[in-house]
Amino acid sequence: MPFLEWIRERLRGGSPPVSTEETATPSPAEDLISTFSVDVGHGSFDELHLNVTGSIHMANAEKARKELLAAIDAEPLKNVVLDLTGVDYFDSSGVAILLELRRECSRRGNLLNLVNVGDRVQGLMSLADLEGPSREAILEPRPLPNLLVQIGDGVLKVHATARDSVTFIGAVITGLWRDLQRPGRLKWDPVWKLIERSGSDAVPIVSLLSFLMGAILAYQSANQLRKFGATLFVADLVSISICLEMGPLLTALIVAGRSGASYAAHIGTMQVTEEIDALKVMAMDPVRYLVSPRVLALAVVTPFLTLFADMLGIIGGLAVAVLSLDVTSTQYINQVAKVLEVDDILKGLCKSLAFGIEIAIVGCLRGFQVRGGAESVGAATTSAVVTSIFVIVITDAVFAVLFHYFRLV
């Protein structure tokens, strides 16, 4: 039946037509399972004669294995003769069973002899290294070393990672310092491209999320402030929290998810495809060629995006204040102008500059740490985002302490 007709039939609610032949014959797998059998034949007093008939196939291998092992177990003191005359099909699983039988026999000090081995079985056995050393439990996970060794390995790994990270950051700083001393030698084309990709392309998502964040903050706080008849103070709360914390933090998280991950994946893939090696043999320092433009791009872009986030966050608060609280837009804007100082905005921008530089360095570092293939690139990308978020929050905490210490708050 043509496929389309079959579909139409199904849509009409009819059952799929089944040919009588299909119902009559069992599936090939069932057929193969049912054909295997082992008979104990007549052997001498110290010999167990087993006649195997039918097929040994991946589908029935487990059944065959159990039956054969049970037959051997029943006569543990006898040498085994396995007669394969009746075997009509045999695949690699059969060879695996024969190897196991041989191991079992030799463990008991008995011999396993194969008789009437067909061409196919012989061909398969000749491919297997039957004389090679038996490697048991190769699929088992490797046993873990003792706790002390594991701790030692962990410490060495942390030490190596810390050393690599410090070396990398040192190389980035010296590279940047040299580039900034001689800006004419820096290739600005890639910097502009990166600014466009990491900056202007991120404006829509940053705007949308910060608008919503401002609106949510206003809405949540309004419920509490309404109890005191102080709904106008929504403007204070939204503007200060957005400019000092939420704006820089939200922007940094978006930049880490977009640009940090992209830098790690890009550089990681370059590592896999030997492009980094190609740069090195062309006497190009990959750190200066790949990292400096990225650090510069994010150092420029993140504060600008934060400024956008601040504005849109305050507008989000305004929208909620006007639409669902009894506050006019003039009142809201006047209140914002009264409480928000330039200092607050500058503090946020200062933090976002640090966040941008950190995200670029972490993303690039994770990219350079890629070894191997696709899996490693994926891990580097994930790690770039997670590490960036961690570093961002730590830096935010450090800034909070510094601002407090220098009485800037």
Add this chain to the structure above:
Amino acid sequence: MEARPRGWFPFRAVAGGMVREQTPRTSWSVPLVSVRNVAAGYGDETIIDGVSFDVAPGEIFAILGRSGCGKTTLFKVMMGLLEPYAGEVLIDGEPVVDVVGEAAEGVLRKIGVLFQSGALFTSMTLAENVAFPLRNHTDLSEATIGSLVRLKLSEVGLAGREGSLPAELSGGMRKRAALARAMALDPKILFFDEPSAGLDPVTSAELDEMILQINRSLNTTMVIVTHELPSILAVANRAIMLDREEKKIIAQGTPGDLASSEDPRVKSFFHRRPSGEAT
């Protein structure tokens, strides 16, 4: 056998002008690449140990061996991508040091490398790839760089594909484009890592022909890491063979010498026989 240059003037008159004398490929020449007692590996595992050889100017030198014998490790050491445990590599008399340092720039300007995968920058067009070393290491104008890019790409048979991205090309074309980039700065030495890997026999033969043509016309010294027998026999002047167990050179000489070697390991390699059947 080619003639040695006569006197101090390295040109000879031919109908219609002068041509540069070919530098002789003989062992008495001052070596352009000198590998001295190099031992290298990864972590605790030593892959090669006590490897020494010289490559004369103008020579096509092949490094042979079975998979895992340390060809690529030696290749990386020669370019400074891997720091050896012991020994040193001299290129034109200068040691190859950590390639990221500025000290290595002088040495690296003398070499061009064709990686196994080509290693073209995937985000750049072919023209930008070839222009990359020219833009970064010369003060040439964009117009001159443009002409040079067209010239280099036409030399490898890719004229008209300047605007293509590497992903739009076949494997053979990518290799040729990578060769054009490697030759962009007219290096004294070209290194090839498995140039024929993954190519069909015809494309592989065309690449061999291109290698010979470049060697003949520019007298570029070439070091080729390979295990492709037809390529070795077609292009190499001299070869060394590394061995996985011994971790060092087990045979050296012309490909003809190696092919007639009595060493069972060399024999198995050159007669494409499993290692146990080299009799």
